[in-house]
Amino acid sequence: MSRFVDRVVIHVAAGSGGNGCASVHREKFKPLGGPDGGNGGSGGDVVLVVDGNVHTLLDFHFRPHATAGNGKQGQGGNRDGALGEDLVLRVPDGTVVLDQRGEVLADLVGPGTRFVAAQGGRGGLGNAALASKARRAPGFALLGEPGDARDLVLELRSVADAGLLGFPSAGKSSLISVLSQARPKIADYPFTTLVPNLGVVTAGDAVYTIADVPGLIPGASDGKGLGLDFLRHIERCSVLVHVVDCATYEPDRDPVSDIDALEAELARYTPALGGDLADRPRVVVLNKIDVPEARELAELVRPDIEARGLPVFEISTATREGLRELSFALAEVIEADRAAKPPVEPSRVVLRPTAVDDAGFTVEADPEDEGGFIVRGERPERWIRQTDFNNTEAVGYLGDRLARLGVEDALAKAGAVPGCPVTVGDVTFDWEPSTPAGIATVMHGRGSDPRLDTHERIGAAERKAAKQARRTHQDYTDYSHADEDDDL
Ligand SMILES: Nc1nc2c(ncn2[C@@H]2O[C@H](COP(=O)(O)OP(=O)(O)OP(=O)(O)O)[C@@H](O)[C@H]2O)c(=O)[nH]1
Numbered sequence: 156m157s158r159f160v161d162r163v164v165i166h167v168a169a170g171s172g173g174n175g176c177a178s179v180h181r182e183k184f185k186p187l188g189g190p191d192g193g194n195g196g197s198g199g200d201v202v203l204v205v206d207g208n209v210h211t212l213l214d215f216h217f218r219p220h221a222t223a224g225n226g227k228q229g230q231g232g233n234r235d236g237a238l239g240e241d242l243v244l245r246v247p248d249g250t251v252v253l254d255q256r257g258e259v260l261a262d263l264v265g266p267g268t269r270f271v272a273a274q275g276g277r278g279g280l281g282n283a284a285l286a287s288k289a290r291r292a293p294g295f296a297l298l299g300e301p302g303d304a305r306d307l308v309l310e311l312r313s314v315a316d317a318g319l320l321g322f323p324s325a326g327k328s329s330l331i332s333v334l335s336q337a338r339p340k341i342a343d344y345p346f347t348t349l350v351p352n353l354g355v356v357t358a359g360d361a362v363y364t365i366a367d368v369p370g371l372i373p374g375a376s377d378g379k380g381l382g383l384d385f386l387r388h389i390e391r392c393s394v395l396v397h398v399v400d401c402a403t404y405e406p407d408r409d410p411v412s413d414i415d416a417l418e419a420e421l422a423r424y425t426p427a428l429g430g431d432l433a434d435r436p437r438v439v440v441l442n443k444i445d446v447p448e449a450r451e452l453a454e455l456v457r458p459d460i461e462a463r464g465l466p467v468f469e470i471s472t473a474t475r476e477g478l479r480e481l482s483f484a485l486a487e488v489i490e491a492d493r494a495a496k497p498p499v500e501p502s503r504v505v506l507r508p509t510a511v512d513d514a515g516f517t518v519e520a521d522p523e524d525e526g527g528f529i530v531r532g533e534r535p536e537r538w539i540r541q542t543d544f545n546n547t548e549a550v551g552y553l554g555d556r557l558a559r560l561g562v563e564d565a566l567a568k569a570g571a572v573p574g575c576p577v578t579v580g581d582v583t584f585d586w587e588p589s590t591p592a593g594i595a596t597v598m599h600g601r602g603s604d605p606r607l608d609t610h611e612r613i614g615a616a617e618r619k620a621a622k623q624a625r626r627t628h629q630d631y632t633d634y635s636h637a638d639e640d641d642d643l
């Protein structure tokens with residue numbers, strides 16, 4: 156028997172981006188023909204996709220680690236590195252993705268619905284792509300970025316329209332077996348059902364799904380019996396069906412107190428998907444009326460239950476009495492609920508909750524380093540990861556980017572003084588606001604690969620850059636925008 160697993164912790168790691176390449180074109184009579192280093196390929200994503208043929212999270216239980224492919228490095232001759240391969244993980248309909256703290260990141264409903272669980276790192280730009288008017292021959296390339304890596308919790312919350320609730324042995328599995336093609340295990344001992352079963356019911360034109368969850372007993376909310384965990388499988392249901400055993404011999408039970416006991420347990424369950432089970436429509440099924448005493452008891456309690464405003468159906472799964480009426484009545488409630496809800500769009504792409512890009516950054520005093528500052532922000536931190544700190548040109552380029560974003564001004568405003576430590580991501584610099592780029596100390600170094608035959612023209616560009624540097628910061632910012640590489 157295959158095992159049913161409805162909660163797993165998985166570790167997803169996207170691929171890293173490949174490094175960009177710094178290369179100079181060579182030909183027989185033109186040995187230094189300009190930058191031709193290609194870009195690194197982006198790392199592959201780890202993507203979750205709902206597959207209607209997958210019904211359990213069992214696979215992830217055995218293989219909890221998922222890693223996508225790395226992007227390849229760029230090469231000379233303007234050859235870009237290959238993209239890393241995406242890793243696609245197939246999950247059952249109704250899989251909820253949570254982070255380690257229990258926050259819901261995505262609710263995957265409808266076959267084809269996708270969720271990027273870990274985004275691949277960007278490939279670094281090669282020096283060909285980094286060349287611009289002001290920087291004709293960059294002697295550096297950007298590094299590829301690491302891919303996202305995180306731990307996620309996957310929880311299956313079955314997508315069923317009707318959920319069967321009841322004490323053990325009330326006949327829930329028997330009911331699903333006579334209403335649908337599902338064949339769950341049925342036996343006369345309690346807790347026969349250990350995992351939820353789903354069945355598809357056809358009533359006239361209506362087709363709906365019904366879920367049978369393990370039986371509940373008083374104290375379930377304190378972990379008695381199988382506890383309340385399985386209730387997550389009825390969270391999405393349009394209607395809850397109380398299946399009541401009218402033929403039980405247990406002395407202290409009767410249909411009304413059974414319903415009260417289960418309602419008390421239900422009230423202590425908090426649905427993770429929000430909403431409240433209390434306002435979900437309910438239907439009461441009085442089962443086993445093929446037993447004469449049970450029929451009598453059902454007749455007796457029916458008015459009391461109806462007085463609470465609950466529709467009551469007397470049935471026998473053994474003789475199939477009352478089933479047709481019940482199945483049509485459930486269809487009616489479900490159809491009404493479907494009509495009231497916005498339609499679920501299958502193949503809806505669920506985006507990552509954290510924005511890939513935000514324009515902003517913050518500067519704050521470093522609590523651990525007197526006089527130091529920390530710059531936080533998606534872009535500054537990314538740029539740090541892309542920088543090869545062994546290459547002064549690359550560091551200069553980083554300085555330009557940070558200055559253009561306004562980091563320089565913000566640091567000055569926050570009270571940063573020359574030489575104070577500034578941390579961005581996992582790198583700490585000594586702040587040197589002597590050039591408009593601040594952190595950059597090699598303002599003159601950009602675009603001057605000495606191997607290049609165009610170096611005279613570059614000398615001119617260099618002089619222009621130095622002139623720009625003496626201008627006001629505003630002018631400088633405008634000038635730099637010509638590069639249009641903020642988002643690289
Ligand atoms: N006489 C009679 N017995 C029934 C009827 N429905 C179910 N039973 C019996 O009741 C017992 C329990 O039935 P199940 O369908 O396994 O009950 P359950 O609610 O799924 O029980 P758990 O899975 O343990 O929570 C079995 O022996 C069934 O044959 C009925 O309509 N009439």
Ligand SMILES: [Mg+2]
Nearest residue numbers: 327328347348
């Ligand atoms: Mg059962």
